[in-house]
Amino acid sequence: MMDLGKVGLIGGAGWLGGAIAARLIETGRLTPDRLICSYRRTRPDDDLGCAWTTDNVALAGAADTIMLCVRPDDWPTIRIEAADKLVISVMAGVPLKQIAARTKSRRVARALPNAAVGIGFGYTPYHLASEDASDAARIEAIFKCGGLVDRVLDEDHIDYFTAMSGSGAAFPALLTDALAAAAIKHGIPETIAHRAAQQVLIAAGRLQETSGDSVSQTVQSFIDYEGTTAAGILAMRRNGFDEIVDRGLWVAYRKALSMSSGR
Numbered sequence: 001m002m003d004l005g006k007v008g009l010i011g012g013a014g015w016l017g018g019a020i021a022a023r024l025i026e027t028g029r030l031t032p033d034r035l036i037c038s039y040r041r042t043r044p045d046d047d048l049g050c051a052w053t054t055d056n057v058a059l060a061g062a063a064d065t066i067m068l069c070v071r072p073d074d075w076p077t078i079r080i081e082a083a084d085k086l087v088i089s090v091m092a093g094v095p096l097k098q099i100a101a102r103t104k105s106r107r108v109a110r111a112l113p114n115a116a117v118g119i120g121f122g123y124t125p126y127h128l129a130s131e132d133a134s135d136a137a138r139i140e141a142i143f144k145c146g147g148l149v150d151r152v153l154d155e156d157h158i159d160y161f162t163a164m165s166g167s168g169a170a171f172p173a174l175l176t177d178a179l180a181a182a183a184i185k186h187g188i189p190e191t192i193a194h195r196a197a198q199q200v201l202i203a204a205g206r207l208q209e210t211s212g213d214s215v216s217q218t219v220q221s222f223i224d225y226e227g228t229t230a231a232g233i234l235a236m237r238r239n240g241f242d243e244i245v246d247r248g249l250w251v252a253y254r255k256a257l258s259m260s261s262g263r
């Protein structure tokens with residue numbers, strides 16, 4: 001197993017930073033003495049056993065790999081020097097050139113996990129500025145603790161994935177909520193409608209995982225059946241379902257691009 005050295009998470013007390021920290025320890029990928037996390041206001045009451053600090057400069061000095069897990073709005077307040085260290089940002093929108101300029105590191109990467117990394121079902125695309133194979137292996141070793149990982153060669157694709165897979169359960173939940181709302185409108189009691197819709201969502205993920213089919217094949221097999229589901233799918237598509245999803249992701253992607261001051 002690759003030795004990751006010391007890993008420092010700036011913003012390790014947050015939603016995503018906390019999920020990554022917990023996963024690194026729970027899977028045994030890092031021993032607690034190899035993990036340093038920083039917080040701003042409140043030290044989390046956790047049982048990870050890692051070191052906690054409010055001093056990001058000290059964290060950057062002690063860590064071999066530094067992960068930036070603060071909100072894009074807080075990025076301007078982070079002043080660290082990290083020459084020769086691997087710096088991985090999970091921040092939405094902040095471009096690599098800004099991260100390299102601010103940290104003085106040439107070993108910079110962007111990764112875009114989603115919150116499901118905390119339960120090992122995340123998806124993390126990453127983009128690395130250099131061709132350094134050992135840095136790529138290091139990034140993959142970190143994020144494979146939390147699910148699937150892919151390298152993308154175009155930084156713009158990280159911004160697109162910020163909107164798409166970065167939203168994690170949000171868009172499937174949105175569809176599920178719409179299913180429940182439609183059933184409620186039809187007169188089905190609220191608790192039953194939500195219970196039914198939620199079970200459909202959970203089963204969809206599990207079936208997809210075990211069937212070996214792609215989602216396109218799943219949709220097509222229902223269309224080919226030519227029953228009630230096919231009628232519903234075709235009506236949703238005729239009414240702009242695909243265009244609405246495409247438009248929503250485009251707006252979220254543009255929002256990601258707008259989240260950094262320097263672009």
Ligand SMILES: NC(=O)C1=CN([C@@H]2O[C@H](COP(=O)(O)OP(=O)(O)OC[C@H]3O[C@@H](n4cnc5c(N)ncnc54)[C@H](OP(=O)(O)O)[C@@H]3O)[C@@H](O)[C@H]2O)C=CC1
Nearest residue numbers: 011013014015016039040041069070071072074091092115
């Ligand atoms: N949540 C998600 O699913 C995803 C998030 N991201 C990205 O990950 C980043 C973090 O998001 P998320 O975890 O949701 O946000 P949170 O607000 O939950 O966490 C951010 C954390 O950073 C802390 N923080 C801010 N400034 C500092 C500082 N100077 N030193 C130490 N800690 C600091 C905050 O502390 P305090 O509470 O005290 O302000 C907070 O605990 C964002 O850039 C986001 O775009 C990317 C993909 C998915």
Ligand SMILES: O=C(O)[C@@H]1CCC=N1
Nearest residue numbers: 092162163166167168
């Ligand atoms: O909603 C957000 O801004 C964060 C970043 C990517 C996914 N969630």
